[in-house]
Amino acid sequence: MVRDKKDVTPTTAVTKEPLAHVTEDARPHFLLEHLTEVGKLASGFGKRFGAEEASRVAGLWHDLGKYSGAFQDMIRRANGFASHIEPENAAGPRDHSTAGAVHASRLPRGQGWPIAFAIAGHHAGLANLSDLKARIRSKTSLLDTAVEGGAPDSILKLTTKSVTPDFFSEQKDPRNTRRLELWIRMLFSTLVDADFLDTEFFYDPHRSATRTGRPSIAKLQSQLSIFLDGLEMGAPDTKVNRVRKNVRRACELAALQPPAIFSLSAPTGAGKTLASMAFAMAHAEENNLCRVVVAVPFTSIIEQNAQVYRSAFGENAVLEHHSSLDPHTETPENRIACENWDAPVIVTTTVQLLESLFAARTSKCRKLHRLAKSVIILDEVQSLPPSLLESIVDVLSSLNEDYGASIVLSTATQPALCSDVVPGGFESTTEILPPAMGLFADLARVTVEWPSHAHERTTYEDLATSLCNETSALCIVHRRDDARELCTLLDAELGHKKTQHLSALMCAAHRSKTLAKIKEQQIAGTPLHCVSTQLVEAGVDLDFPVVFRALAGLDSLAQAAGRCNREGKLDDLGRLVVFRAPTNPPRGVLDTAYGIASLMLKSHGELDLFAPDTQLEFFSRLYGSVDKDRFDIQAAREQLRFRDVADNFSLIENDWASPLVIPYEDGARRVKDLLQLGPSRGRMRALQPYTVNISKVHLSDWVARGYCTVVHETVAVLDELWMPAYDERFGLMPDKVGIANHEDLIL
Numbered sequence: 001m002v003r004d005k006k007d008v009t010p011t012t013a014v015t016k017e018p019l020a021h022v023t024e025d026a027r028p029h030f031l032l033e034h035l036t037e038v039g040k041l042a043s044g045f046g047k048r049f050g051a052e053e054a055s056r057v058a059g060l061w062h063d064l065g066k067y068s069g070a071f072q073d074m075i076r077r078a079n080g081f082a083s084h085i086e087p088e089n090a091a092g093p094r095d096h097s098t099a100g101a102v103h104a105s106r107l108p109r110g111q112g113w114p115i116a117f118a119i120a121g122h123h124a125g126l127a128n129l130s131d132l133k134a135r136i137r138s139k140t141s142l143l144d145t146a147v148e149g150g151a152p153d154s155i156l157k158l159t160t161k162s163v164t165p166d167f168f169s170e171q172k173d174p175r176n177t178r179r180l181e182l183w184i185r186m187l188f189s190t191l192v193d194a195d196f197l198d199t200e201f202f203y204d205p206h207r208s209a210t211r212t213g214r215p216s217i218a219k220l221q222s223q224l225s226i227f228l229d230g231l232e233m234g235a236p237d238t239k240v241n242r243v244r245k246n247v248r249r250a251c252e253l254a255a256l257q258p259p260a261i262f263s264l265s266a267p268t269g270a271g272k273t274l275a276s277m278a279f280a281m282a283h284a285e286e287n288n289l290c291r292v293v294v295a296v297p298f299t300s301i302i303e304q305n306a307q308v309y310r311s312a313f314g315e316n317a318v319l320e321h322h323s324s325l326d327p328h329t330e331t332p333e334n335r336i337a338c339e340n341w342d343a344p345v346i347v348t349t350t351v352q353l354l355e356s357l358f359a360a361r362t363s364k365c366r367k368l369h370r371l372a373k374s375v376i377i378l379d380e381v382q383s384l385p386p387s388l389l390e391s392i393v394d395v396l397s398s399l400n401e402d403y404g405a406s407i408v409l410s411t412a413t414q415p416a417l418c419s420d421v422v423p424g425g426f427e428s429t430t431e432i433l434p435p436a437m438g439l440f441a442d443l444a445r446v447t448v449e450w451p452s453h454a455h456e457r458t459t460y461e462d463l464a465t466s467l468c469n470e471t472s473a474l475c476i477v478h479r480r481d482d483a484r485e486l487c488t489l490l491d492a493e494l495g496h497k498k499t500q501h502l503s504a505l506m507c508a509a510h511r512s513k514t515l516a517k518i519k520e521q522q523i524a525g526t527p528l529h530c531v532s533t534q535l536v537e538a539g540v541d542l543d544f545p546v547v548f549r550a551l552a553g554l555d556s557l558a559q560a561a562g563r564c565n566r567e568g569k570l571d572d573l574g575r576l577v578v579f580r581a582p583t584n585p586p587r588g589v590l591d592t593a594y595g596i597a598s599l600m601l602k603s604h605g606e607l608d609l610f611a612p613d614t615q616l617e618f619f620s621r622l623y624g625s626v627d628k629d630r631f632d633i634q635a636a637r638e639q640l641r642f643r644d645v646a647d648n649f650s651l652i653e654n655d656w657a658s659p660l661v662i663p664y665e666d667g668a669r670r671v672k673d674l675l676q677l678g679p680s681r682g683r684m685r686a687l688q689p690y691t692v693n694i695s696k697v698h699l700s701d702w703v704a705r706g707y708c709t710v711v712h713e714t715v716a717v718l719d720e721l722w723m724p725a726y727d728e729r730f731g732l733m734p735d736k737v738g739i740a741n742h743e744d745l746i747l
Contacts, residue, residue: 041194065096126642189368244271255282268562319343360646506731550581553593
């Protein structure tokens with residue numbers, strides 16, 4: 001919602017009327033105006049899932065503590081951008097959230113506790129229930145102080161309707177308690193977003209104007225239809241293109257169904273990226289849904305998918321959000337910088353989506369209410385971590401059941417996610433593409449060559465020789481070090497440095513540049529050898545006649561096959577050559593999946609990799625071998641321990657979780673923009689293509705040694721003096737950070 005700018009005409013004299021905020025030039029934001037506006041905005045957000053009244057009440061009560069005389073004295077003495085931000089422990093005169101939480105907790109039949117959670121956390125984040133109760137018990141006097149300071153009866157004595165969902169009174173059922181836990185998060189989201197928006201409007205009304213002008217779902221569906229028609233008309237009449245056309249038509253027909261948990265199972269190359277969007281747009285239009293959220297497992301393909309969607313919809317319709325640079329603390333600047341997903345098409349990471357659904361921080365939770373009445377496409381769904389599967393399935397089911405969202409589970413290797421196969425799975429799913437279409441048989445483009453000796457490992461020297469015997473080949477290995485080693489050996493075999501390399505230690509801008517070079521070579525028909533880690537397996541648009549893949553989980557092998565003869569242009573079938581690498585995959589799920597594939601290969605001999613029964617056996621073994629609620633997330637949710645849930649839910653099982661900005665090409669200028677102009681959503685987004693993830697240990701050490709600098713909270717930047725550690729082919733070389741060119745050290 002954007003209000004007329006006349007509402008914020010500057011006032012030079014600060015009156016005695018209670019203030020919510022005040023600028024350094026003494027322009028006031030009156031408290032009653034702020035509470036009223038936040039209540040209206042939050043109510044509008046909550047209406048989509050039956051929380052209209054609870055959201056309105058939360059908005060009206062969230063800043064009751066600002067009526068205290070101590071707060072009003074403080075804000076007049078220390079006016080400015082940050083004067084109203086309370087600390088995470090809600091201590092001192094800036095604690096203005098506890099009073100409203102106390103007031104909410106006194107509603108009859110305990111129905112005010114969800115509101116109390118939201119109000120108490122609107123700066124500090126959601127707390128554990130025991131901590132919230134202790135805080136309210138010890139600070140009841142803050143409500144009395146607010147009343148003495150002039151909190152109006154028109155707000156305090158609201159005649160409220162029921163403010164809790166139907167399942168609030170049925171909490172003896174653990175499932176209903178978990179539903180309530182998610183409902184509190186969604187309520188919290190409506191309050192946080194409304195509060196952030198109204199505060200942003202006060203400080204910078206011009207910024208709010210940028211939120212207008214988003215195209216409607218109906219318009220986007222029409223644009224997509226025209227775009228796809230054009231692609232089909234311009235495509236040659238091949239078997240692959242006929243299959244893609246049929247897949248699109250089946251998706252559009254299935255879209256007429258009501259919201260549900262859908263599965264989209266189609267082989268790589270069937271055009272799932274656009275066909276799933278065709279389903280989502282038609283389904284949203286049919287069921288009056290608000291937006292489409294596409295979540296993919298790797299940042300390596302976000303730019304690729306987002307660009308495809310922008311080609312169809314235009315720039316203004318698509319928001320690309322995969323930042324690991326999201327702020328961790330709350331300041332007015334960070335409020336402006338964090339995302340609220342106010343666009344019709346969101347392209348994000350699976351990590352960003354799912355970790356937000358289990359988060360406690362305001363910046364993470366702000367966008368959650370936008371998921372109500374949306375279509376959520378989980379691409380490459382087979383990559384969901386088994387150790388968190390139970391809680392993920394539970395929350396996704398709730399989004400469908402309680403918030404009218406449709407979930408699309410999209411993959412070429414559909415995992416066994418139904419409860420009749422794996423305990424804790426979905427009760428049922430609706431397949432978008434009927435099995436009778438025979439897609440996997442129609443798009444059979446690859447033969448699989450399994451290792452001839454069950455336990456014999458292939459050395460990288462021998463592998464390099466085998467690769468050199470191919471005119472064009474892709475090789476996928478387990479580890480980044482493996483990829484560099486094999487590249488070096490291939491260079492020696494070929495006699496020149498022409499081997500292309502891809503790994504996650506290259507920033508996205510660098511990877512995009514390399515992918516463009518690969519495609520140029522393929523179009524020119526020149527010999528091409530590429531070595532990559534598994535990041536190419538999730539939708540990266542590569543097409544090789546031969547793919548070598550280190551033995552891994554059967555899902556990974558099937559995804560690797562999707563990079564082979566992708567367009568079906570070979571006269572014969574492509575070849576997937578599976579070998580046993582000198583190294584095992586990284587510990588965790590990847591290593592477990594490798595072990596299961598090895599056992600299946602030993603017991604069955606050669607496997608039919610693409611047969612549904614083979615994949616079903618693999619996933620049943622995989623899910624049966626792990627605790628699907630390893631970190632006790634479900635128990636913590638049932639006890640409303642929000643902080644514990646957030647601390648324990650992490651999709652990234654290793655330590656590669658700290659972002660580092662690389663001043664690669666335009667990255668240096670973008671860092672300077674952040675330093676000079678401060679954080680904003682646009683400037684934080686602009687850094688995303690220039691980040692790599694490194695271990696927390698490395699980041700801490702490099703900051704201490706001065707190799708990189710923290711320029712804004714989560715934004716750490718490699719110093720340009722140490723850029724020799726960023727190789728033009730391999731990306732970041734951690735062992736070389738701290739080694740500078742001698743010329744750079746000469747003054």
